[in-house]
Amino acid sequence: MPSRGPLLLLAATPMELAAFLRHTTLHVPPLAPGDSCAHGGLVLAVSGVGPVNAALAAGLLLERHAPRGVILTGIAGSFDTSRHPLGCIRLIAEEIWPEYGIAGARGVHARALKFPQGEIDGEPVWDRLVWDATADARALGLDLSNIPTARGLTVAGVTGTPRRAAAMVRRFTPDLEHMEGFPVALACRRAGVAFVQLRSVSNPVGVRDKRAWDIPAALAALADTGRGMGEKGIFLGG
Structure with missing residues (x-):
């Protein structure tokens, strides 16, 4: 993994970025989707929502x-709130993109398309990416061994x-659902750049009744995680 260059902190929305940095000394300027700004050895960026913006x-x-x-x-949303409850934080170690491939009566099948999305370490990438998220975290000076991993x-x-x-x-056995992880993971894997994805749970997947959601708890979990990193000086290095 490259040892030089800034650390890039990316979120889909200004709300999520601000929450992650809430308890740090960093000032987050207004950033629209697609914007970024540098703070010494740190680059803050907002991608916009969804896989196209993220890519x-x-x-x-x-x-x-x-x-x-x-x-x-x-x-993110949780497929099983008994295992990944509202307000928890998870380290993503696998990404799935269920919409790539040929859509048939039994769902979407990536390999049926016969065109992989490239190769990583000599292996074709279809609709899944798996990596050692804990090792990538260590490469960035982070010990995240206390955070449970999850499949995104x-x-x-x-x-x-x-x-x-x-x-x-039934089809993919995921843990969490979100809208940006796969393309960012793929870009980082192709570039050989360490990648850490931290998601907090705001809602059960498939439930649109906001009374079952807890976005404030999810944002608070991001803030607590960001504070822990800030206290260790992660955002100061270059």
Whole structure:
């Protein structure tokens, strides 16, 4: 992994970025989707929501700043709130993109398309990426061994019904659902850059009744995690 260059801290929205840095000494200026700013050895950036915005931002920021590592942070939905409850924080160690491939009567099948999304370490990338997230964290000076790992599902269309949530679980066995992880992970893996994705849980997947959600708890979990990193000086290095 590259040892030089800034650390890139990326979130889909200004709200998530501000939450992560809430208890640090860093000032977060107003950033619109696609914006970034430098703070010494740290680059703060907002990608915008969704996999297209995330892919565009990741490619641009990796090219522009040649970072030593990328931390992607934000909120997510949980497929099983007994294992991944509202307000918890998780380290993503696998990403799935369920919308890539040929869509048939039994769902989307990536390999049926016969065009992988590239190669990583000589292996074709279809609809899954797996990496050693704990090792990538260590490469950035982070000990995240106390944070449970989880499998992320990246979607462009958020799961809006329990039926679809159950179908996603049967097909892909994910833990959390969000909208940016896969493309950023793929970009970092291709570039050989350490990648850490930290997600807090704000809602059960497939439930649109906001009374079952707890976004404030999810943002507070991001803030607590960011504070822990700030106290260790992670955001000061270059």
